Amino acid sequence: MRETLKEESSKLTIAYLARTTIPSRAANSLHIMNMCSALGDWGHSVELIIPTNKRIRKEEESDVSDVFTFYGLRKNFKIKKVSLLPFPGGLLLYLAMIVGWLKFKRPELVYTRDSHLAGLCCLLGVDVVYESHYFKVQRKLPYSFLQSVLIRSKRCVKVIAITKALADQLVIAGYDQRKIGVFPDAAKAPSAESKKINLSGKFVAGYLGHLYPGKGMEIIFPLAKRLPSVSFHVVGGKQEDIDTWKVKGLPQNLVLHGFVEPGKVSEYLYDFDCCLLPNQKKVKTSGGGIMDIGAVTSPLKMFDYMAHGKPVISSDLPVLKEVLTDEVALFCDPENVDSWIEALQRIKGDGDLRIAMGIAAKKLFEEKYSWKERARRILEFIHKDVSAA
Missing domain, CATH: 3.40.50.2000 (Glycogen Phosphorylase B;)
Incomplete structure (x- = not known):
């Protein structure tokens, strides 16, 4: 990835790795879908990779005919669902399958807000950008080991924190401060076609x-x-x-x-x-x-x-x-x-x-604070960091 991001204006192939249910009511699914769409708005080729199995499908929002319409987004990126087998060790197998897919596809940018996926990418030699929304010390193997790898690995080329307060926690935990950038969350500009619903009450x-x-x-x-x-x-x-x-x-x-x-x-x-x-x-x-x-x-x-x-x-x-x-x-x-x-x-x-x-x-x-501006700033930040390496 260090070599492929030489030109800031070039169009990238981006793999966004996530463990979330889509479509769902979860805030993390809304965040992830909007970030993928914002990256797509800049002309990049984005593929969102998420897990699926019988249990996850039951958690999906029912009666959704089009997932992009559900989130109020244009269809400007792809969604790939990978089977997560529901048995002990299934998660680790899923993580390994994802990394294997990455090594085969060789996207120019791998992005995730999942620390387990990010740690495994680092362990298996895949450069990754990790976006953190909170920090929690992992105490059980193998996740404590993956966290340790993520914190120390040069393969983690950038860490995105959503607040300055979180960035401070990450530095205390051992992350390289030079890798960390603070980029708060964002929102989508409302559609001009949106209308008031006429709620009750004068104020x-x-x-x-x-x-x-x-x-x-x-x-x-x-x-x-x-x-x-x-x-x-x-x-x-x-x-x-x-x-x-x-x-x-x-x-x-x-x-x-x-x-x-x-x-x-x-x-x-x-x-x-x-x-x-x-x-x-x-x-x-x-x-x-x-x-x-x-x-x-x-x-x-x-x-x-x-x-x-x-x-x-x-x-x-x-x-x-x-x-x-x-x-x-x-x-x-x-x-x-x-x-x-x-x-x-x-x-x-x-x-x-x-x-x-x-x-x-x-x-x-x-x-x-628009999603598109957030995506632009993050990519610019990644580019500058890579160019200096």
Whole structure:
């Protein structure tokens, strides 16, 4: 790969390796599909390689006739599904099959956000770019060994971190700081054909995303109870999480819409008067897992809010302020509901402020945080690193 990336403007053959379910409601699938599409937008030949078996197929979103339409994307890259055998050792066999395929196909760029795949690529002599979304010390073989290989191998030519806070963790873990670049997540520019869905309420405070611990329903629920003049619309969440909150007794001004296809989310976002980003200090991974990503997260919803030109009310957390500024967001104590009430009342009562913040948010998105711009910057970063080697 060091030799093949000599010309920054050349078109590359790119293999994106992932272990995710597509189509699905998982945020990682949305991120991966958008990155592949963004790389394709620059004219590169991209192939996404993902696993499949009977269990995975059951987890796929049903009644999806076209996966690209589901995610609201153009069909500008290929998807290849490789069998993951459901027995002990099946994952290692799958990983080995992928690396064998890479050695046969010889793509000019191998990219993954899967540390196991990245480590195995390094072990078997395949150059790889690894994108990290969190860091967890692996303690069980063979994954602890693969992690050690990934951290130390020259075959890992670049490490992409989604936040500065995460980059600091990676350096402490032993990654070469010179290889690490910080590139926050991004969003897709909304389609000009998107229309408002006409949500109920004179003033709509909206939230997009999951409802598991730390994402912010801990703030939204009491907010709705104390601000009956504001309509709260929550788009997203698994049914079991929605049911958990419904049991608590939802106030009339709090509507849980459930999952909406990524390609249709803009219809809701356009109707929000302001957007809520009430991350807590500790945020669990999907399904309420044991991983705490609160200090290193780069929420996709944050970029979607800006892409739609919406003012944001956000938790006052360092990792979120890596992206958000005072021009686009009002910041609140993540654990103090009174702080959120004050911010909502301020933004509700000041139309000029809402407009100014929305314009600033849209401008910031267009300058730095589209998927296409993210892909361009990452490729430029990889190119410079390779050229210097």
